[in-house]
Amino acid sequence: MAKGYYISKNMATAAMVLGAIALLTIIALSIVYNREKSKNAAKLMNVTTSMLAPTPTSNELWDKYRLPDTLAPQHYNVTLWPHLVMDANGMYVFTGNSSVMFTCLKKTDLILIHSNKLNLTLFNGRHAKLMGLDGVTAPAIKTTWFQTETHYLVIKLNGNLKPGKSYWLYTEFRGELADDLEGFYRSEYMEDGRKKIIAITQMQATYARKAFPCFDEPAMKAVFHITLIHDPETIALSNGQEIKKENLNIDGITVTRTTFEPTKKMSTYLVAFVVSDFTYINTKDKKGVLVRIWARKKAIEEGQGNYALSITQPILEFFEKYYNTSYPLSKSDQIALPDFKSGAMENWGLVTYRETALLYDAHMSANGNKQRIVTVVSHELAHMWFGNLVTLKWWNDLWLNEGFASYVEYLGADHAEPTWNIVRFKDQIILYDLQRAFAVDSLTTSHPLSRKEEEVNTPSEISEMFNTISYSKGAAVLRMLSEFLTEHVFAKGLSNYLKHFAFGSSVYSDLWDHLQKAADQTSGVKLPRTVHDIMNRWILQMGLPVVTIDTRNGNVSQKHFLLDSQAVVERKSEFKSNILYASQAIHEPMKVSKGEWVLANLHASGYFRVNYDLENWERLLSQLESNHQIIPVVNRAQLLDDAFNVARASIINITLALRTTKYLLHEREYIPWQAALRNLNYFFQLFDRSEVYGAMQAYVKKQVKPLFKHFGTLTSNWTMVPSGHTDQFTQIIALSLACGTGVEGCRDLTKSWFRRWMQNPHTNTIHPNLRSTVYCIAIAEGGAEEWDFGWKMLQNATVAAEAVKLRSALACTQVPWLLNRYLEYTLYPEKIRKQDATSTIGYIASNVIGQPLAWDFVRANWDYIFKLKRFQKDNAETGFGSGTQALQQAIEKTTAKIKWLAENKEPVLRWFISESS
Structure with missing residues (x-):
């Protein structure tokens, strides 16, 4: 699954508690939607109270969330018929049947199979039929019932x-x-004035049981024979190739029955099927594998699938070579969906995406949209081997699947887009994964990458694993592992691992075994300790270390890094000796002569922060201001981020961290600017209601003005975009920050572009790269006229990437009643799609005007939310899924910010005043 779906956005402001509540708004709305999405369940189930078991109180097997080890599925035959018209009760339903062949491993008189939100037909008072194979007589079924808490059909x-x-x-x-975006669900969209309905799936992590009864655990692999019955005007897709299509009459209704080739042996969470009126474009790779891109007809006609098609084949070929293992399927379908819960999902042979993650319009989509598509496609195709061919045994090791894909997505994308400057593009991992992981892993509410199996049982606990730690920390530590093993050894070990466990499942230590063998068999690679010893320290304990280097005497020390050094840590983490043999970036001796400086963690390959003695910090700052290019681009970003966060932890003075931004007058590279912007945004949000804000804005204005002028010259007064891939991102920062801080001419420029569009709505001359910034500034500077125009353009948008830009920009208005109206729209799916409601509220809550309005919105809709910690307590048993830790982290961050603000507001104010002139 593509990263980005978990709730982790910072929304801190000077109104600290409101900042945390703004984040919780997103969680709260998700909860309510989850509660409301099954409002018709009672009508559907139509079952008596006697069929439903009470809340579990016993130690019976059906009261446990894990299946017993008595049965092993081998084959499923599943036939499904989604009815894309309402029935007499005003509901959309699907009907079907399923048979599963399983082998008995241990003697038992009990069958437990997952089944949730399904109304099963009764056969002589029973919910299933059982028969033996090969002359075996099956015992009679004594009784059946549903165990609702654990999602079992008990036989x-x-x-x-x-x-x-x-x-x-x-x-x-x-x-x-x-x-509801889960299991087998429907999506609705408008095209050519008609409402279209499609049936699609999202089975990960525990939703296959909502589509058909199954042994719904990742290690319970089987072969799936899928048949779909559907309207003749629609097409049906599944994991395998279509092998038969026939028209028939069922109860007077003409339908088409499509049968698919059997799948490979795989997990239930990877099963997928779609019924729609979509169309496709296609090609074949060098080995004859059929590659197709599916989407709405209009999107395909407009060429929005062309880019994805052009990169899929080279990425597949890259991973075949990288893994030294052939792509195991006969086809690779990728489909863009109007409603989809995640960014994308790696269903084997039928990968599903949000439209923004697959469709690209050369006239409407930005360079950032293109980068998102190539990295998401690369991420999902990486899973075809790592995750699908070889699957984790249980969800406690989710990090290995998602962390690995989050790392190698950069490698696949580099191969598909070689002109993007391979080194700098891959280096973006420090922005999107390494530093992102640091931000969460420096909290006491973090967790180890790999948890014990018994800690991850319920669907809510499983959902909670889909978070920043699993994706981004997983990617960062695997990158570190690859660095010190070398990429060649790393890839060799992966290849052997995949071949050994093909079509099966494994645990993380199995990968360590194969990497160790690859290292042992490669001359020139000598590890100070085993891969197990090195890596288990990183994955079995939470957090990260801060390494302190004293260049006066050469001493190197380390300790657990926490933003709040006084916080109580329930899970103790020790990093003794870990850094010195887990990273090749630190070498002895560290003692230097006068005038020399030490820079540790070269290329930021190690998963740790670095602090220095004051003299070395001063020498590094001097080097940045005199000739910053001596220090590698990635390390310039590392110095900025380390300094700010070490200061937030009160290890160094905050003014020292602020001084790392002074050299930005001369910086033109994207990665350091983005690292600086991320930290400066923290300050903007922290002080946006205090007297610090004005002085800070004046300082940042001074720092960004040369960058703004640089791009004005480079682009002939903003009439073009730079040719360099990351330069285009830096141009966006220059425009956004310059307009945000009042650099002369910036706002007038952007407002004139927007006004020109308003005068001629059919011709938008604003470059797609700059639209998010321009739309936001123009709507913030304008009133109802600008907002209503933006809303109209959003309603008319046919390109998903453009719709996202507009939806975000509408939250920039400074007019309270417009923000309140926008908040109300999130409750109506015909205005704001359900998949977009939470992010829309997040956009509004990140607006200083919108933040208290968002809180009022929460209170008006959910009166049980009245106090932050009480909110957590009241809902502890309900569970928040992936939002659980976001809630805990919001509280911890808020507490730390209040404490930090009290100690640092005055020196920060004095520094900005002194440096802004």
């Missing part, structure tokens, strides 16, 4: 199943084709 037998023997279990069922 008690009159006798025992025999070890080594196989059986078929047959069920018929009916389910709601809800718009």
